[in-house]
Amino acid sequence: MEKKGKALEANKSTEQPLVHNFNNNINNSIFTKNLFIFLIVTAIMGTMTGYILSNRDGAGGNTLTSGTIDSSKVSKGVIVGSNDIKTFKDTASGTLKNGGINGEGQFHLVRTGGDSQNVYLTSSSVDLSVFVGKKIKVWGETQRAQYAGWLMDVGRVEVAE
Numbered sequence: 001m002e003k004k005g006k007a008l009e010a011n012k013s014t015e016q017p018l019v020h021n022f023n024n025n026i027n028n029s030i031f032t033k034n035l036f037i038f039l040i041v042t043a044i045m046g047t048m049t050g051y052i053l054s055n056r057d058g059a060g061g062n063t064l065t066s067g068t069i070d071s072s073k074v075s076k077g078v079i080v081g082s083n084d085i086k087t088f089k090d091t092a093s094g095t096l097k098n099g100g101i102n103g104e105g106q107f108h109l110v111r112t113g114g115d116s117q118n119v120y121l122t123s124s125s126v127d128l129s130v131f132v133g134k135k136i137k138v139w140g141e142t143q144r145a146q147y148a149g150w151l152m153d154v155g156r157v158e159v160a161e
Helices: 002-014 033-054
Strands: 079-081 090-098 107-110 119-122 135-143 151-159
Touching: 090 119, 119 135
Parallel strands: 119 151
Antiparallel strands: 079 151, 090 107, 090 135, 107 119, 135 151
8 A cells, every 4th residue: 555655646746737827928918019010000001091092183072162153164064063973863954044843943954845844953062053044964863842843953064055
């Protein structure tokens, strides 16, 4: 029995613990030095990209920088309003006249075919009053109407004549 005890004691002294500390010096934080540098560089590059894209000439947005246009500058080929043809996908052409129908639209386009072919117009982005009496093409979005056969919210205007 004594031999067995000595063998167990000898075995215990050579046993190593089951759980080891591999490396206590590893930083377990997700915010390492490399990640911090990467985030700073990404923020700087994003800011520079935004600045460069915002200063490009002719890039998107409105072709009309101010909210008004001088009626003397209205001539054939002038385009005023948004370049977003995806939103303003409906088009119509005709001569612009003042007045809507029963409170729908402030203006209307007179087209061939009589009053039933008129397009009644409203716009919060383009001053249509400058184009009264002119033959124009408009791009807009069709709106629901009670009285008008066709009611359109205009986003872009091109002077035809």
